[in-house]
Amino acid sequence: MYSFNYQRPSQSAQAVGAAKAGGDARFLAGGQSLVQAMKLRLSQPSHLIDLGGIGDLAGITVSATTVSIGAMTRHDTVARSAEVARAIPALAALAGGIGDPMVRNAGTIGGSLAHSDPAACYPSAILGLGATIRTDRRSIPGDQFFTGLFETALQAGELIVAVDFPIPQQAAYVKFKHPASRFALVGVFVSKSASGVRVGVTGAKSHAFRWTAAETALSGNFTPAALKGLSIDASDINGDLHGSPDYRAAMVATMTARAVAQATGG
Numbered sequence: 683m684y685s686f687n688y689q690r691p692s693q694s695a696q697a698v699g700a701a702k703a704g705g706d707a708r709f710l711a712g713g714q715s716l717v718q719a720m721k722l723r724l725s726q727p728s729h730l731i732d733l734g735g736i737g738d739l740a741g742i743t744v745s746a747t748t749v750s751i752g753a754m755t756r757h758d759t760v761a762r763s764a765e766v767a768r769a770i771p772a773l774a775a776l777a778g779g780i781g782d783p784m785v786r787n788a789g790t791i792g793g794s795l796a797h798s799d800p801a802a803c804y805p806s807a808i809l810g811l812g813a814t815i816r817t818d819r820r821s822i823p824g825d826q827f828f829t830g831l832f833e834t835a836l837q838a839g840e841l842i843v844a845v846d847f848p849i850p851q852q853a854a855y856v857k858f859k860h861p862a863s864r865f866a867l868v869g870v871f872v873s874k875s876a877s878g879v880r881v882g883v884t885g886a887k888s889h890a891f892r893w894t895a896a897e898t899a900l901s902g903n904f905t906p907a908a909l910k911g912l913s914i915d916a917s918d919i920n921g922d923l924h925g926s927p928d929y930r931a932a933m934v935a936t937m938t939a940r941a942v943a944q945a946t947g948g
């Protein structure tokens with residue numbers, strides 16, 4: 683490690699103010715991604731603003747239409763929430779499938795979204811449910827949030843406060859996971875609600891995206907059969923030692939069909 687200035691404010695406004703104060707400031711949430719990046723010198727912030735002392739950034743509220751999750755809510759809390767499991771069981775299951783117990787007990791939804799790892803699970807739910815990300819200064823529609831590899835629409839020093847997920851009629855998340863880390867080689871979150879069908883995909887491109895052709899196919903017939911013969915162009919799909927672009931493209935179709943089957947009780 684190298685030296686940096688560490689602060690632990692007790693209010694969001696103090697955290698945002700500290701981020702504005704100068705230098706290369708970064709928020710610290712669960713530290714599961716940031717601390718590793720710092721150890722590798724991929725990130726060298728001059729100021730670290732620990733969000734762990736800000737009580738009102740964590741917590742879950744469920745209304746008739748929406749599940750709202752505070753940015754500092756740990757994955758394990760979402761996974762074990764009876765309210766989330768009742769309202770959007772697929773979201774609780776997604777959180778329960780992230781990493782291992784240590785990662786789930788430290789990692790947060792805000793950190794996961796701000797980091798925008800191309801293989802992270804939550805981004806597919808943001809797109810697959812049409813969620814909104816609330817920050818200290820605005821509300822960002824999920825469809826506009828993920829902009830590139832580890833890049834988001836967040837401005838410098840912008841703090842994620844909470845995420846609002848509309849409650850769908852049916853939903854499921856299925857991932858083909860990396861056997862060691864549990865990150866998604868390909869993960870697909872599907873939902874059906876009064877406003878239509880959404881398909882959010884993670885692991886396959888530089889950032890999460892919606893598979894709109896599948897959404898169109900599923901909108902009149904929300905069954906795996908509606909996807910028959912549908913494939914995704916492999917030309918801009920990720921390829922690495924774990925899977926070629928063609929392999930991952932095939933996995934997108936397969937995981938989408940499995941997610942629809944699961945959402946419809948098949």
Ligand SMILES: Cc1cc2nc3c(=O)[nH]c(=O)nc-3n(C[C@H](O)[C@H](O)[C@H](O)COP(=O)(O)OP(=O)(O)OC[C@H]3O[C@@H](n4cnc5c(N)ncnc54)[C@H](O)[C@@H]3O)c2cc1C
Nearest residue numbers: 711712713714715716781789790792793796803842864865
């Ligand atoms: C072994 C291992 C396995 C994993 N497996 C999975 C997996 O299967 N699926 C999956 O989805 N993820 C997985 N992860 C990632 C995990 O979910 C992390 O929790 C997540 O990537 C980062 O969350 P964090 O709270 O630790 O954020 P941190 O590491 O503290 O921060 C990450 C980034 O977000 C910024 N940030 C944090 N909070 C905020 C905020 N409120 N507002 C604005 N910016 C903020 C930080 O400044 C930093 O840039 C895994 C991680 C590890 C180490």
